[in-house]
Amino acid sequence: MRILLADENRGRARALSDIFAGDPSLELVRLVPGQSLIDAVSLHGPDVVLVDISRPDRDALDSVRALAVSGSRRPVVLFVDEDDTDLMEAAFEAGVCSYNVVDTPPKDVKPLLRAAIALYDRFRRTEDELRVAQQQLSDRATVDRAKAVLMRTNRMSEPEAYRWLRRRAMDQARKLADVAEDYLRTSSEGHEG
Known part of the structure; x- marks a missing residue:
């Protein structure tokens, strides 16, 4: 499974990188600063996109929304710093398939990604x-x-x-x-x- 990690939180990004590095079935690629999400997805072709929004803003959701309507659609898993019902609704509307508060233990991330991919695939089939x-x-x-x-x-x-x-x-x-x-x-x- 190839995972594109777009995470501004260096500590969490490092922890996730360490977890993924220990599993040879997972390949982690990072979003380069200044690179758009669509460009990164087109370049790397990930199975899932893992996004962190440390400070939820319109630009981050707009990039997820742009990805959702592009030809490069992928399941997007979102991490946020605090639980916010309005943000959660906006995130799902933008195309996020899994919304998670930062407190998710790193060991729970792999099953969460598998569940997000399965949910995304099911949604796409239903949509089709x-x-x-x-x-x-x-x-x-x-x-x-x-x-x-x-x-x-x-x-x-x-x-x-x-x-x-x-x-x-x-x-x-x-x-x-x-x-x-x-x-x-x-x-x-x-x-x-």
Whole structure:
């Protein structure tokens, strides 16, 4: 597991480095001062990003937010100096998948990172499934609208309208929803299909 450590707390960073150094299955890379989080993730390709916010500020959360919407998305584990409900909500909204108060004993960090990665992967799968379901609903609504226009303008039954769209999709080797969308865009009431 490759871990990108972006921690301003030198003592904690050293303690974490020592823990990670004792485990050959873990590789630790550090964020270079002045380097953006996105650049570091692009350069190192970590499995997880470990971030410390000693003094929670907008810039730190903005960099996490930018990472969350970039093509280099990674699970982000956040360490903070004190428990703050508003910061926790803002952190989760920014894309953090694990929020931890500094008192976390260093020995508990590895299981915490594994849990964060598993949670992140599960969230991404759920997010992908939701996106697919939303697209299917949108496609179905487009096909239904196109069928309704065909039925109205060409006096077709619903099965005939569906066969008309399906035949065009097969002839053009395109998705049914794409053909329906094109038909809706180019047709108007009274225009023959």
